[in-house]
Amino acid sequence: MGRLTTSRRVTRITLEGVNRQRPDAIAVEEPLEIRVAGSPLSVTMRTPGHDVELAAGFLVSEGVLSRGDQFARAIHCGGPGTGGADGNTYNVLDLTLAPGVASPTPRSFFTTSSCGVCGTASIDAVEKVSSYDVSSDGIQVSAHDVAAFPDRLREQQKTFDKTGGLHGAALFDVVTGELLVAREDVGRHNAVDKVVGWALLNDRLPLRGTVLQVSGRVSFELVQKAVMAGIPILSAVSAPSSLAIELAERAGLTLAAFVRGSSMNLYTRADRIRVPSTTPAATEVASVR
Structure with missing residues (x-):
């Protein structure tokens, strides 16, 4: 596995006149070329680590895989031009799918760490059809639990503690509030793909009865990844986009955002978030400016 962090000397200055040099921990970002049966599929910029999960989750998001038995194996490939500056050969991953699983269409461009749908051939191909229905279950989760999930995720972000960059x-x-898995990456979509890939490799799809907690904002692609994995509830500490809300509404996914401290905004399917019975129900109508 490649390095998660590297070190660089930086000059730190303050407005009080302090000027000094010191080493600084930096989150590593490197390209990963994903191949299927030897054919290039996509190149994504990612933080090294859990690459097989990342690739497996990516294929779930693309609608190629929906069950663990559809994934056969993965190997890192070496060879001329595949190593980084430190000589590692972990930046090319070749996947083998189970017999009968159709190979995906190669992406036209590479995927940056900020974009999970870059390179999709057409606008019509952006929204995928999920194998799972996230609207039909009758699950509920305590608002107290949802409010605690961001801090519990933050406790697992060891590389973020060092770099502030993941x-x-x-x-x-x-039901239990148990943390099932947590992953970090320089790309928010990669972190989600690693989580979904973990579920695929452990034969846990669809992820009914789970909440996906993310550390940043909610874009269309993150909602789509949740829907493709059968996750009914998505929670985020920051804002959702308009397209993310529209997709969540169409799919029947519960979208909670601005989950901070003791409050949150529920944009879709608020019935799944169970408010404490001791709290009087109240409705507040505010003007939108």
Whole structure:
């Protein structure tokens, strides 16, 4: 596995006149070329680590895989031009799918650490059809639990503690509140793909009865990844986009955002978030400016 962090000397200055040099921990970002049966599929910029989960989750998001038995194996490939500056050969991953699983269409461009749908051939191809229905279950989760999930995810972000430069994603069980898995990456979509890939490789799809907690904002692609994995509830500490809300509404996914401290905004399917019975129900109508 490649390095998660590297070190660089920086000059730190303050407005009080302090000027000194010191080493600084930096989150590593490197390209990962994903191949299927030897054919290039996509190149994504990612933080090294859990690459097989990342690739497996990516294929779930693309609608190629929906069950663990559809994934056969993965190997890192070496060879001329595949190593980084430190000589590692962990930046090319070749996947083998189970017999009968159709190979995906190669992406036209590479995927940056900020974009999970870059390179999709057409606008019509952006929204995928999920194998799972996230609207039909009758699950509920305590608002107290949801409010605690961001801090519990943050506790797992060890590389973020060193660098301040990684996004995080985690899965929680709605009944027990158990943290099932947490992953970090320089790309928010990669962190989610690693979580979904973990679920695929452990034959846990669809992820009914779980909450996906993310450390940043909610874009269309993160909602889509949740829907493709059968996750019914997505929680985020920051804002959702308009397209993310529209997709969540169409899919029947519960979208909670601005989950901070003791409050949160529920944009879709608020019935799944159970408010404490001791709290009087109240409705507040505010003007939108």
